[in-house]
Amino acid sequence: MTPRTTDLCDDHGDLARVVEEQFHDFGGNVAFHGKVSTLLAFEDNSKVREALMEAGDGRVLVVDAGGSLRRAMLGDQLAEMAVKNGWSGLVIFGSVRDSAAIAALPLGVKAIGTSPRKTEKLGQGLRNVVVRLGGTDIHPGDWLYADEDGIVVSASPLT
Template sequence: MSVSTPDLCDEYGDKVRVIEGPFRHYGGNQNFSGQIATIKCFEDNSKVAERVKEAGKGRVLVVDGGASPRRSLLGDNLAKAAVDNGWAGIVIYGYLRDVEEIAIMPLGIMALGSVPRKTEKLGDGRCDIQLEFGGTTLAAGDYLYADLTGIIVSSEPLETP
């Protein structure tokens, strides 16, 4: 399905929420959508590593990393695991690395930026909780739609106009 976030905003109005922020596309798919799974972590991608190894079933993993530019929450190995396990995309309110390798992967990946430093591995983080960033609230089970224009979220699945 090809997503047009402007068309969805026009069609559904206040039923969609726009995620604000300077998110950039990094993955090979710049148009993606799916039901959301959430992680909240800070400078520790242990939970991200666990989650991308699970069956994605076309979902989008949304990671609230507190916008920290000090450590990467995703690299090429975890992005490859997400591809292999059927995730549609990953949106990170934080930073990633291995930009060149990730760019060719058939996965939607958006983040605030890139940094070469890897994360801590302390096992910290929480899964499937409500997140608040980008001027909106996101919950596990919501639906995310992303394209070159931006990212929107809805509590219900949306039909493309």
């Protein structure tokens, strides 16, 4: 069970870094957590596919898509792949598409909006780099906790 972000903030103070950007819930699981894998890509989800093809082992993929709402970084096919390969969830500073289908999946998905347009497929993006979302640096290997109240990140697991 995912610890509540409010409890993590109360119990751990500054060790629980809060992502201040407002995200919307799109996945069937509103609360999710896991070790972080990061990706920096703009309007090209080739590296998202590459990451989600790997065994997720309960990880969370954090995608800094530059806040773009012009092209969706995740659709139903990639979300289904994430479920099949054991990912806990995705946090996307950008948009998703096929939101009704994604909502039916047992996957946590937070993004800032939706777009019906797919991305380019140019193979661009950087994996496992530090990304900055909502004033918070997120490192590969950090732990992320998400629920209805927000997103909390820490360098080590919090309970």
